[in-house]
Amino acid sequence: MPGSGLSGPLTAALEAAVRAPSPHNTQPWSFEFDGDRIAVFLDPRRVLGVVDPDGREARLSCGAAVLNMRVALRAAGRRSVVHLLPDHERPELVALVGAGGVHHPAPADEVLARAVFRRRSNRRPFTDQPVPVRVRESLVRAARVEGAELFVLEEPARLDEAARLLRRAEHVQSQDPAFREELRRWTVEGRDREDGVPVLAGGPRPAVGSLLSLRQYADEDTRAERPYEQQPLVAVLASYTDTALAHLRTGQAMQRVLLTAASQGISASFLSQPVEVPATRTALRALVGGRAHPQAMLRFGYGFPSPGTGRRPAEAVVRRGGASR
Numbered sequence: 001m002p003g004s005g006l007s008g009p010l011t012a013a014l015e016a017a018v019r020a021p022s023p024h025n026t027q028p029w030s031f032e033f034d035g036d037r038i039a040v041f042l043d044p045r046r047v048l049g050v051v052d053p054d055g056r057e058a059r060l061s062c063g064a065a066v067l068n069m070r071v072a073l074r075a076a077g078r079r080s081v082v083h084l085l086p087d088h089e090r091p092e093l094v095a096l097v098g099a100g101g102v103h104h105p106a107p108a109d110e111v112l113a114r115a116v117f118r119r120r121s122n123r124r125p126f127t128d129q130p131v132p133v134r135v136r137e138s139l140v141r142a143a144r145v146e147g148a149e150l151f152v153l154e155e156p157a158r159l160d161e162a163a164r165l166l167r168r169a170e171h172v173q174s175q176d177p178a179f180r181e182e183l184r185r186w187t188v189e190g191r192d193r194e195d196g197v198p199v200l201a202g203g204p205r206p207a208v209g210s211l212l213s214l215r216q217y218a219d220e221d222t223r224a225e226r227p228y229e230q231q232p233l234v235a236v237l238a239s240y241t242d243t244a245l246a247h248l249r250t251g252q253a254m255q256r257v258l259l260t261a262a263s264q265g266i267s268a269s270f271l272s273q274p275v276e277v278p279a280t281r282t283a284l285r286a287l288v289g290g291r292a293h294p295q296a297m298l299r300f301g302y303g304f305p306s307p308g309t310g311r312r313p314a315e316a317v318v319r320r321g322g323a324s325r
């Protein structure tokens, strides 16, 4: 990476980190490196004050960036050495990531590393082709590998209840002027911004009778109306504690689930509204058995190509430093 002093596996790790998903594409991270390891910081200026007042979703995003770094390091032939929240006095320092000893990449490592750059949120309607059971199981396993639980809402009654909570939360948010203003600030008309969600990346308006409502990145009346899939595959990603550490771990689980999906040709999009509104989050928790804390709700399926979103390039978000002793 010209001028940064970064090279080899750490460059690959950084290029992968910035591809992580984040709410409204805020990219709430920055990095510091000392030649040996990379410190990952949560950038408080990029935390969504209305939709994410506690920074939970920002920490999920930083966790996703860390998973991307781990995946990139393995594909580059190195183990990763990761410390989460290494300094209690500095909660914004969320991780230290170093390149460890030699790792001989397996084909699966390379598949996952390629998925980092292929994955994108797809808010468009999916086909009605069901996602095979073996693929669903691979998503559940991906979450477990990282210590989280993915509850797939198979029974129609549970799916209906999740859809009801989604509509309720969507309504609550749409009635809140501060929410609308925040969404407007992160919605991008053209393609000239490196953050935010381009209007084009938003989905069409679900036709009457569609089960799910999706976050709207453009005015209601400027969007075409289309039917969405009849039987959507929806899953809730949850953790067994709700601490900052759990958010970072679950962010890694979220990203492993998304990359596992993308590597098998499965599209995904987020349905976070019921997790963001406290009352519906409580109800969603009950829906998945009452023990685990919902962190993200996701929709999976076979999609058509969808437009991507911008990113601040890696060199714009990394600085030289003591990584971060």
Ligand SMILES: Cc1cc2nc3c(=O)[nH]c(=O)nc-3n(C[C@H](O)[C@H](O)[C@H](O)COP(=O)(O)O)c2cc1C
Binding pocket: 019, 020, 021, 022, 023, 024, 025, 026, 057, 058, 060, 061, 119, 120, 121, 122, 123, 196, 197, 214, 215, 269, 270, 271, 272, 273, 296, 308, 309
């Ligand atoms: C924690 C989290 C919550 C998100 N919630 C939503 C959501 O409710 N609706 C939505 O359309 N996208 C949601 N997104 C997706 C982001 O908008 C998306 O990741 C970002 O625009 C970058 O685009 P990409 O995923 O295509 O790389 C969420 C992402 C994260 C990490």
